[in-house]
Amino acid sequence: MEECFFCKMVKGEVPTLKIFEDDNVIMVLDIRPANKGHSLIIPKGHFKSLFETPGEVLSSIMNAIVFGGSKIGQAVQAQGLNVVYGFGEIAGQRVPHVVVHLIPRFQDDKVYISWEPSQPTQDELKKTYELLSSELKKEVVVQQPEKKEPAETPVEVATPKSGQEEKKPEYDYSSWTKKRIP
């Protein structure tokens, strides 16, 4: 069986422009970038999806997203960043080996990551909510709406609180980097 292309990159059997590495992942420059600085995070192990990737490796991937993303953003003076991961052919996965794209964003660039929002009824949303929450309730903690203000919609999904307490300037990569150097 022919070995996967990303495994060959990890082993150095095909040339790469490696910009970062730890025990579990490498980060390389995409040679056909969507934008300047477009980089790939590739686990060293051959995992077909994030769903079968061990926690320690997931942690390395997340660190590479935050640490790498902030550094890349600084280096190319990006105004924003997209983190793109696809699972399954229909989602754009071409190689059965996890890859996470870090795509720096600039004003008026030619990168399009978009979808047309659908308009489900409240009833449809509620059914989907019940379907998902019954599937996940043993493993996901859903944050309850705060009591002082009635929720506008019946569905309240957990929202991260970080960042709300202190106001940070937009796209301040440097403040991230200081906290995340491994």
Ligand SMILES: [Zn+2]
């Ligand atoms: Zn592989």
